[in-house]
Amino acid sequence: MKRGRWAGMALAAIVIAVVVIIGYQPDQDPGPSISSSKHSSRTQRTEGMDSMNLEELPTYDYRQQEIELYNQNQRIYGIAYIPETDNARVPLVICSHGLGGSYHSNLEYAEQFAQHGIAAYCFDFRGGGGSRSEGSTTEMSVMTEVSDLETVLEAAKEWKFVDHEKIVLFGTSQGGIVSAITAARHTEDVEGLVLLYPAFLVHDAVHDMFQSLEEVPNQFSFMWITAGRPYVEDMWDYDVYGEIGNYRDRVLLLHGSRDGIVPISYSEQAAAVYESAEYYVIEGAGHGFHGTAFEEAKDHIFRYLQEMDILQP
Numbered sequence: 330m331k332r333g334r335w336a337g338m339a340l341a342a343i344v345i346a347v348v349v350i351i352g353y354q355p356d357q358d359p360g361p362s363i364s365s366s367k368h369s370s371r372t373q374r375t376e377g378m379d380s381m382n383l384e385e386l387p388t389y390d391y392r393q394q395e396i397e398l399y400n401q402n403q404r405i406y407g408i409a410y411i412p413e414t415d416n417a418r419v420p421l422v423i424c425s426h427g428l429g430g431s432y433h434s435n436l437e438y439a440e441q442f443a444q445h446g447i448a449a450y451c452f453d454f455r456g457g458g459g460s461r462s463e464g465s466t467t468e469m470s471v472m473t474e475v476s477d478l479e480t481v482l483e484a485a486k487e488w489k490f491v492d493h494e495k496i497v498l499f500g501t502s503q504g505g506i507v508s509a510i511t512a513a514r515h516t517e518d519v520e521g522l523v524l525l526y527p528a529f530l531v532h533d534a535v536h537d538m539f540q541s542l543e544e545v546p547n548q549f550s551f552m553w554i555t556a557g558r559p560y561v562e563d564m565w566d567y568d569v570y571g572e573i574g575n576y577r578d579r580v581l582l583l584h585g586s587r588d589g590i591v592p593i594s595y596s597e598q599a600a601a602v603y604e605s606a607e608y609y610v611i612e613g614a615g616h617g618f619h620g621t622a623f624e625e626a627k628d629h630i631f632r633y634l635q636e637m638d639i640l641q642p
Contacts, residue, residue, distance in 0.1 A: 383445065383631060386640070389414050391443035396450065396488075400480040406461035407432055407452025407481070410443035411490050420495035420520075420639045421488075423481055424451045425474070427502030428528070429466070429554045431457060435501060441627060445640060448490060452481060454507075467548050467557030471531055471564055474507045475514075482511065482518055495639050497521035502591065502616065503528045506569060509599070513575040521637045522580045523630055526588055526616055529569055529595040535561045552590075574602045581607050581633040583626050585614030607633065 389412040398405040412419060422442050426434035432451040439449035453462035454477050456469030464473075478498070486493040498519055500508030505527025512519045538561075539545050545561045580603045584596040593610065600608035609629055614622040634640040 383627075386445055388444050389446055391440075396452075396484075398452075398480055398484050400455060400477050403455050403463040404461075405452055405455060405477055405480060407450055409488075409490075410439045410449045410451075412443045412446045412448060414446050416446075416492075418490060418492040419446060419448050420497065420634075421448045421450060421485055421491045422497045422499045422523075422639075423478070423485060423508075424449055425478055425498070425500040425504030425508050426451070426454070426457065427504050428552055429457065430502075430504070432461070435499070435504075437623065438499065438627075438630070441631075445631070447634065447640060450481065450485065452477075454504075465557075466554045468559060469556070470559040470562070471503065471506060471510070472567075473559065473563075474503070475510050478507055478511045479515070482515060486518065493518075495520050497523060497634070497637075497639055499523040499525075500527060501525045503531070505529075506531060509573040509576070510569065513573050516576055516578070519576070519578070521578065521634065521639055522576060523633065524580065524582050524596075524599070525618065525626065526584050526591050527582070527596065527599065528591050529599055530591055532564045532567055532569060535564055570598060570602050573599065574604065577604045579605045579607065579633070579637065581609075581629060583609050583611060583618075583629060585616065585618065585622065586610050586612045587614060588616045590616040 391410050391412045394409045394411060396407050396409050398407070422439075424435035424439055426432065432453050435451050439451050442449040454469065454474045455462045455464030456466050456473065482496065482498075485491055485496060496519060498508040498512050498521070500506070500523070502525070505524040506529055508522060509524060509527060512522045538549075538551075542562060542565055545558050548555055548557055550556075551560065582596055582600055582603075584591075584593050586593060596608065600606045611618065611622050611625050618626040631640060
């Protein structure tokens with residue numbers, strides 16, 4: 330069974346490698362004929378909800394500000410998108426990119442947040458791959474990225490433009506599992522959690538690749554990056570579902586029905602673990618939301634932020 334699942338993942342990795350060569354970016358996987366449907370949820374919500382009309386909400390100009398932080402003497406590079414509102418402090422969404430991505434990966438979402446009065450901070454994980462932060466992909470792991478996000482979260486509480494009582498973690502793919510773990514460890518600091526096609530499969534993936542830790546080389550090819558032993562060691566005995574449920578506030582979880590990288594079953598299991606999860610499947614979408622899928626995701630995200638009192642009408 331393991332071999333079969335990994336064979337499928339390996340095939341997906343080959344496909345991804347091909348499209349990367351012609352300009353594909355991580356967290357991008359176009360899919361046709363998009364519509365969303367709600368699957369399991371722990372909150373009472375009506376089916377077939379009307380689309381949220383963002384045009385009825387006030388919009389703002391925003392400025393960009395480079396903010397560099399340091400974790401273990403290595404630079405974390407990021408850009409804050411800060412709306413020009415009448416409020417001295419505004420809510421903040423911290424955006425975490427996927428495997429091999431960068432601070433550019435969630436730019437579309439960050440701009441939408443800022444235009445509607447919510448600051449956003451997009452940053453490169455150390456060793457993120459092609460990033461402006463320091464570090465190597467062979468030194469990176471899910472847990473080093475958790476450490477990076479913890480560094481950002483702690484710093485953000487002191488930023489003068491941030492309402493520290495309204496900080497939301499937003500993560501795509503590997504940034505999703507990182508955000509979920511960080512939220513579970515810092516429940517008092519995280520007001521909301523938005524996960525898009527989170528990569529809760531990492532533990533299974535490394536076990537499918539290697540029979541034991543002794544087999545793991547110092548470097549190896551994983552999806553579209555060159556990873557190292559820390560990537561496997563940090564997840565070998567880790568039970569992600571045993572920890573993420575410690576975050577008991579409302580969670581928004583979105584996954585594409587045609588995701589060829591992270592099987593949708595991993596989000597289904599997460600939705601069952603969370604005490605209060607709003608879980609939606611975007612029909613026809615792959616590993617990344619674009620076009621109509623992006624609009625569907627944006628609708629769910631802004632509705633969630635409004636209901637969480639992060640987005641002010």
